[in-house]
Amino acid sequence: MKTKITFLVACFAMALSYQGSAQCSGYDFEEVNGIAIYEMESGPTPSSWNVENGVSDFSGSGFITWRGPSYFNNPGIGTISYRIRINNPGTYRFIWRSRSGKGADFTEHNDTWLRIPDASDFFAQRGSSILYPAGTGKTPNPNGSTADGWFKVYVSSSAWSWQATTSDFDGHPIYARFNSAGVYTIQISARSDAHFIDRMVLYNESQYSIGQAADLSRSQTNCNGDTPPPPPPPPGDDDGGNGENAAPTVSITNPSEGQNFAVGSNISVNLNSSDSDGSVVSHQIYVNGTLVDTDGSNYTAHLIANATAGNYTVRAVVRDNDGATAENTVQFSVGSDNPPPPPPPGDDDPPPGDGGNGTPTVTITSPTNGQNFNVGSTVTVSLNANDPDGSVVFHQIYVNGVLVDTDGANFTPHFIPNATAGNYTVRAFVRDNDGNTAENTIQFSVGGSDNPPPPPPPGDDDPPPGDGGNGAPTVTITNPSNGQNFSPGSIVSVSLATSDADGSVVFHQIFVNGILVDTDGANFTPHFINNIAAGNYTVRAFVRDNDGNTAEDTTQFTVGGSDNPPPPPPPGDGGNAAPTVSITSPSNGQTFGPGSTVTVSLNTNDPDGSVVFHQIFVNGTLVDTDGANFTPHFITNVAVGNYTVRAFVRDNDGATAEATTQFNVGVTLSKVQNAIAYPNPVVTSIVEVQMTETVSSAVAYSVSNVSGVEISRGTIPMNEIENASGKLQIALPPQTEPGVYYVVLRTLDGQKTIPIIKK
Secondary structure, three states: OHHHHHHHHHHHHHHHHHHHHHHOOOOOEEOEOOEEEEEHHHOOOOOOEEEEOOOOOOOOOOEEEEOOOOOOOOOOOOOEEEEEEEOOOEEEEEEEEEEEOOOOOOOOOOEEEEEOOOOOEEEEEEOOEEEOOOOOOOOOOOOOOEEOOEEEEEOOOOOOEOOOEEOOOOOEEEEEEEOOOEEEEEEEEOOOOOEEEEEEEEEOOOOOOHHHHOOOOOOOOEOOOOOOOOOOOOOOOOOOOOOOOOOOEEEEEEOOOOOEEOOOOOEEEEEEEEOOOOOEEEEEEEEOOEEEEEEOOOOOOEEEOOOOOEEEEEEEEEEEOOOOEEEEEEEEEEOOOOOOOOOOOOOOOOOOOOOOOOOOEEEEEEOOOOOEEOOOOOEEEEEEEEOOOOOEEEEEEEEOOEEEEEEOOOOOOEEEOOOOOEEEEEEEEEEEOOOOEEEEEEEEEEOOOOOOOOOOOOOOOOOOOOOOOOOOOEEEEEEOOOOOEEOOOOOEEEEEEEEOOOOOEEEEEEEEOOEEEEEEOOOOOOEEEOOOOOEEEEEEEEEEEOOOOEEEEEEEEEEOOOOOOOOOOOOOOOOOOOOEEEEEEOOOOEEEOOOOOEEEEEEEEOOOOOEEEEEEEEOOEEEEEEOOOOOOEEEOOOOOEEEEEEEEEEEOOOOEEEEEEEEEEOOOOOHHHHOEEOOOOEOOOEEEEEOOOOOOOOEEEEEEEOOOOEEEEEEEOHHHHHHOOOEEEEEOOOOOOOEEEEEEEEEOOEEEEEEEEEO
């Protein structure tokens, strides 16, 4: 009997092994629900690649690193190939957790070659700037080394970091687009020794934040037969034991399908959501195709206030802690003349006749598809929208996927001022009075050989323009006036007076009770609050000028009679106490390096209730909305400039609070800025650099030719600099050809590029 049982167990184990290998045949790991995670030590390690665990805080059982010679300009040496199965086509961001593993200088031993040769597109993008690896036939290419479809991917940290960027001094995150499901190849090859790589992730940014993708508690999705499966669902009569993650469920419990409401009603959208093997971590509500509410784990009911006559479609989308999603949709109507929309026609139903609702149309008339503009141009986005049996009541403009302009029934052209070089995609979205939608997309480019950039900024001897400073814009809310009272059901027009003494106002936003309700470009059109309900209202106007300076103005008004006095003073007599909010990160005045990830964290409290709503604005733009549970917001790969972060919160009684902090991103000038090369031209193979002031760290250097190809790099420690009285000697490779070269010096707080001539 024992022999028989042992035999059966062995057969069962062999069957499981075969099943796992059959399911995973031809690939190492796979994308599941928009994310793919792989522990680097799980893969092959050819000669000179090591699996190590000599530093702490790695995930899994270790990390990999290259221990052979460096290959700064020769990708493809020591190549490791990983096969990934993509189940859901789309664009994925690539990140990995890595660190510099040798010495104190994080600019050394910090990069590895990467390519995804069979992706539909492999590129790096920051904002509207898109870069391609050299050797692919696409331009522009990144600064620094690149060849044969490979990106140099670096991290600027001697601690574990999720940074994975390319292009020297102009970090761009890495992306890959897969147009169809299938098996693809990710390749890495040796560049710097002692670059420690712990884990890599590809994720869809429309489904996950970088914080969610980088969560080390997420299980790897590799497919090698021994991946720990997710927790199984509770056993049932039909349980097949396949170990798959169970999808969440969601149902809209209010309003009900086909329900009809009176005009002016307040309609609460209530949900019932659950996840049998985990938890629901994200809730989103769409009304007539527009995202109107985003909550985390704890959903708070969304309110459609003062509903106007028409047909409505509400869609709820939820996501669980393993990335699986579910959704539910209901339709309802408002007004006696608007019966609920009919159910979708069946296979045998005739098509609707001429009496049906017609879909609107929209065409982008400017710019034209494929048009090219000079760098620095102002590009006007104009539309032609029509609805054959009604009217277009809503317009939105997206540029490179970012919402930049929202108008109601009256669309005013959107302006893209001072356009920078790159490729642009403009999408126009419209909705008619019956809730039907349409959209149109075009592409254009800025820059090129026939489009020179604007002249360089004035030199040191040029006089400053005007009084030498850029003036901030001004904005005043001219209507409604502060303290004004309106009758319920009124239409309240929000009008502004704006100006900019030394330029122009190019951006306008209107917030009502902390909610962004209107966005315009250079031409502001009044915002209308229709059929307004009784209560207290705060309107905030935010504007930005062509130089990036901002201004804002706020006014308060009431709707209703004696039962709705103006907003009361702070409570002291038993009234509702306002919540509090403070931004704990970043700190005010903090400085970050270009390409950093800045975490926005909050501390909120409500002494007599709870905070139920959170919003984060960066430079006046709404970037994050949470319900009762706030999760930190990540500003990834920040560019040089000044930033203002505003946090807005609301408690369960409707009281609000906000806090603001400012930080900047830039390369801090250090004493290395005063370094000079002397003599110059250089007649030997040694470049002598004089540090005219004492530096506070080791100096890393690199030498590149005019094509950007790096020919030498190294680090000079502090003691050598001190012993040489600040004179650095940088050796050029033997047989360096005469010509122009660039020596880049880096310290912990700055850098300097010195052109030299080699005789």
